[in-house]
Amino acid sequence: xxxxxxxxxxxxxxxxxxxxxxxxxxxxxxxxxxxxxxxxxxxxxxxxxxxxxxxxxxxxxxxxxxxxxxxxxxxxxxxxxxxxxxxxxxxxxxxxxxxxxxxxxxxxxxxxxxxxxxxxxxxxxxxxxxxxxxxxxxxxxxxxxxxxxxxxxxxxxxxxxxxxxxxxxxxxxxxxxxxxxxxxxxxxxxxxxxxxxxxxxxxxxxxxxxxxxxxxxxxxxxxxxxxxxxxxxxxxxxxxxxxxxxxxxxxxxxxxxxxxxxxxxxxxxxxxxxxxxxxxxxxxxxxxxxxxxxxxxxxxxxxxxxxxxxxxxxxxxxxxxxxxxxxxxxxxxxxxxxxxxxxxxxxxxxxxxxxxxxxxxxxxxxxxxxxxxxxxxxxxxxxxxxxxxxxxxxxxxxxxxxxxxxxxxxxxxxxxxxxxxxxxxxxxxxxxxxxxxxxxxxxxxxxxxxxxxxxxxxxxxxxxxxxxxxxxxxxxxxxxxxxxxxxxxxxxxxxxxxxxxxxxxxxxxxxxxxxxxxxxxxxxxxxxxxxxxxxxx
Amino acid sequence: xxxxxxxxxxxxxxxxxxxxxxxxxxxxxxxxxxxxxxxxxxxxxxxxxxxxxxxxxxxxxxxxxxxxxxxxxxxxxxxxxxxxxxxxxxxxxxxxxxxxxxxxxxxxxxxxxxxxxxxxxxx
Numbered sequence: 001x002x003x004x005x006x007x008x009x010x011x012x013x014x015x016x017x018x019x020x021x022x023x024x025x026x027x028x029x030x031x032x033x034x035x036x037x038x039x040x041x042x043x044x045x046x047x048x049x050x051x052x053x054x055x056x057x058x059x060x061x062x063x064x065x066x067x068x069x070x071x072x073x074x075x076x077x078x079x080x081x082x083x084x085x086x087x088x089x090x091x092x093x094x095x096x097x098x099x100x101x102x103x104x105x106x107x108x109x110x111x112x113x114x115x116x117x118x119x120x121x122x123x124x125x126x127x128x129x130x131x132x133x134x135x136x137x138x139x140x141x142x143x144x145x146x147x148x149x150x151x152x153x154x155x156x157x158x159x160x161x162x163x164x165x166x167x168x169x170x171x172x173x174x175x176x177x178x179x180x181x182x183x184x185x186x187x188x189x190x191x192x193x194x195x196x197x198x199x200x201x202x203x204x205x206x207x208x209x210x211x212x213x214x215x216x217x218x219x220x221x222x223x224x225x226x227x228x229x230x231x232x233x234x235x236x237x238x239x240x241x242x243x244x245x246x247x248x249x250x251x252x253x254x255x256x257x258x259x260x261x262x263x264x265x266x267x268x269x270x271x272x273x274x275x276x277x278x279x280x281x282x283x284x285x286x287x288x289x290x291x292x293x294x295x296x297x298x299x300x301x302x303x304x305x306x307x308x309x310x311x312x313x314x315x316x317x318x319x320x321x322x323x324x325x326x327x328x329x330x331x332x333x334x335x336x337x338x339x340x341x342x343x344x345x346x347x348x349x350x351x352x353x354x355x356x357x358x359x360x361x362x363x364x365x366x367x368x369x370x371x372x373x374x375x376x377x378x379x380x381x382x383x384x385x386x387x388x389x390x391x392x393x394x395x396x397x398x399x400x401x402x403x404x405x406x407x408x409x410x411x412x413x414x415x416x417x418x419x420x421x422x423x424x425x426x427x428x429x430x431x432x433x434x435x436x437x438x439x440x441x442x443x444x445x446x447x448x449x450x451x452x453x454x455x456x457x458x459x460x461x462x463x464x465x466x467x468x469x470x471x472x473x474x475x476x477x478x479x480x481x482x483x484x485x486x487x488x489x490x491x492x493x494x495x496x497x498x499x500x501x502x503x504x505x506x507x508x509x510x511x512x513x514x515x516x517x518x519x520x521x522x523x524x525x526x527x528x529x530x531x532x533x534x535x536x537x
Numbered sequence: 538x539x540x541x542x543x544x545x546x547x548x549x550x551x552x553x554x555x556x557x558x559x560x561x562x563x564x565x566x567x568x569x570x571x572x573x574x575x576x577x578x579x580x581x582x583x584x585x586x587x588x589x590x591x592x593x594x595x596x597x598x599x600x601x602x603x604x605x606x607x608x609x610x611x612x613x614x615x616x617x618x619x620x621x622x623x624x625x626x627x628x629x630x631x632x633x634x635x636x637x638x639x640x641x642x643x644x645x646x647x648x649x650x651x652x653x654x655x656x657x658x659x660x
Contacts, residue, residue, distance in 0.1 A: 024596040323549055329641070334557070
C-alpha cells in the first residue's frame with residue numbers, strides 16, 4: 001500500500017485514484033456550486049415573496065392613516081415596522097421622489113437618490129423626461145454598511161377611489177400612482193444560513209471524495225496493485241534464478257489469468273532449465289569420460305610408440321649381440337676341451353658358457369618382447385595351462401616353501417592362442433610373487449568370469465603376501481627393463497612381455513597393491529562370446 | 538666328400554664354424570658375402586652350405602634361391618638369429634635343409650652338420 005503514496009507515478013492504482021479523485025472533485029465542485037446557487041436563488045425568491053408581503057403589509061397598515069391623512073400615525077406605523085435585525089428602513093415617497101415618511105425619520109423631505117432602484121426600476125433616465133420601462137424592476141440586492149446582503153423592495157401605492165374621493169382632496173382622480181413604499185430588508189440571517197449550508201455541503205463533498213478515493217484505493221490495491229506487486233516480486237525472484245517461486249492465484253480476472261499464465265511459463269522454463277542442466281551434467285560426465293579415454297589412449301599410444309621404438313632398437317642390438325655371443329660360446333667350448341674336466345680352468349669356462357647362455361636368454365626375452373613371436377595357435381584352456389604351470393613351478397626349489405591356494409571356476413575358459421605364451425605370463429606372475437615374498441608364504445590363484453563393457457572376460461588372479469609395490473613404481477611396472485629385483489636377478493622384461501602378450505589378445509592387467517601386505521595381479525583375457533555362454537551352462 | 542662352405546658377413550661366426558668343424562674332419566671354406574660364396578661355388582663343389590640369413594648386400598633368401606637353382610644337390614642349413622625364425626621357416630619352404638639359431642654351441646652345430654651328412658638318427 002505504501003507504494004501508492006510514496007511513488008504515485010509508479011502505481012496504476014495511484015494514477016487511477018488521482019484521476020478519479022480529480023474528476024470527482026470537479027464534478028463535486030460543479031454540484032456544490034450549482035446547489036449553492038440554486039439554494040441562493042430559492043432563498044432569494046422566498047425573501048422576495050416575504051419582502052413583497054412586507055411591502056403589502058406596510059401598505060395595508062398605513063392605508064387607513066393615509067386615507068384619513070394622519071401623517072403622525074403613518075410615521076409611527078413605519079417606525080413600528082422597522083426592526084434592527086430584519087427591517088433596516090421603510091420609507092414612503094411621492095411619485096416625484098420626495099420622501100414623505102421614513103422609519104428612521106432622517107430622510108423625510110429629501111429627494112430619493114436618482115441612481116436608486118426606486119427611480120431606475122421604472123424610469124430609464126431619471127434626470128430627463130421620464131420613459132417608463134415595459135418591465136419595471138421592483139427590487140435589488142446590495143450590501144449594507146455592515147457588509148451583509150440586503151434587499152431593497154419598491155411597492156407602488158396606486159390611486160383608488162377612496163383616495164381621490166377623500167375629504168382631504170389631496171389626490172386627483174387622473175393620478176395613477178400616488179407614491180411608493182420602499183423597504184430595505186436585511187438578509188444577514190439568510191447569508192448566515194447560506195454560509196452554513198455551503199460549509200456543510202463542502203464538508204459533505206470533501207468527505208464523499210475522500211471516502212470514495214479511500215474505497216477505490218483499497219479496491220484497486222486489492223484487485224490490481226497487490227496482485228501486480230506479487231507478479232513483479234515473482235518476476236524478480238525468477239530473474240534472480242529462483243524458478244521454484246510461484247504467484248498465488250486469488251482471482252479469475254485478467255490479473256489472475258496473467259498470474260496463471262506466468263506460473264505456467266515459469267514451470268515450463270524450470271522444466272527446460274532442469275532438462276538443460278541435466279543435459280549439461282550428462283555432457284560434462286560424457287566429456288570427462290571421453291577426456292579420460294583420450295588421455296588413456298594417448299598415454300597408451302605414447303607407451304606403445306615408446307615400446308615399439310625400444311623394441312626395434314632392442315631387436316637390432318640383440319641380433320648383433322648374437323654374433324659375438326656365438327664366438328664366445330664356441331671358443332669357450334673349444335678352450336674347455338684343452339683342460340681336464342675337473343680342473344679350475346674348465347670350471348671357469350663353464351661359468352663363461354653359462355653366463356653366455358644367460359645373455360642368450362635375455363636376448364630371446366628381448367626379442368619376444370620386441371616382436372610377436374611365432375605362435376602355434378590352437379584352442380587353449382586357461383585353467384589347464386594354469387594347472388600345468390602350477391605343477392611345474394611347485395617342483396622347483398624356489399617354490400618349495402610356498403603354498404598355493406587355487407580356486408578355479410568350473411569352466412575351461414577356452415581361448416584360441418599359443419599355450420606357451422599363456423604359460424609364460426603365468427610363470428612370470430609366479431616368479432614375481434615368489435621373489436616378492438622372499439620364497440615363503442601363500443600365493444592365491446583363481447579364475448572367474450567377469451563382464452567388462454558388456455564383453456565376457458576370464459580373470460586370472462595372482463595374489464601374494466609380499467612386500468607390495470610402491471606407488472611411484474606402479475606406473476613403471478610394465479615398462480621394459482624396469483625391475484626392483486637385485487642386479488642379475490631380473491631382466492625387467494617379465495611383466496612387460498606378459499603385458500605385451502595380454503594386449504595382443506585384447507586383454508588387460510590390473511594391479512592392486514598394499515605396502516607390507518601384498519600384491520594382486522588380475523590378468524583379464526577376452527572370451528569368445530559363445531564360449532562364455534557355454535561356461536555358464 | 539665333406540666340403541662345407543660358410544657364408545657369413547661376421548668374421549667371428551665364420552671362425553667359430555671353422556674352428557668347430559675342422560677338428561671334426563670337415564673341409565671348411567669361408568665366404569664373407571653371398572656373392573663371394575656363389576663365386577666360390579662356381580669354382581669348387583660343396584656338400585653343405587651354412588648360410589647366414591641376414592647379410593648386408595645380398596640376403597640369405599636370395600643366395601638360397603641361387604644355390605637351389607645352380608646347385609640343386611647342395612644342402613643348405615640356415616644360420617639365424619632368434620628374431621628371424623619366421624624367415625628361417627620360409628627358407629625351409631624354399632628348400633633349405635634345416636636352420637640353427639644363433640648363438641649356437643659347438644655341439645649344436647656339429648649335431649646339425651652330422652644330420653646333413655649322416656641322417657637324423659646318426660649321433
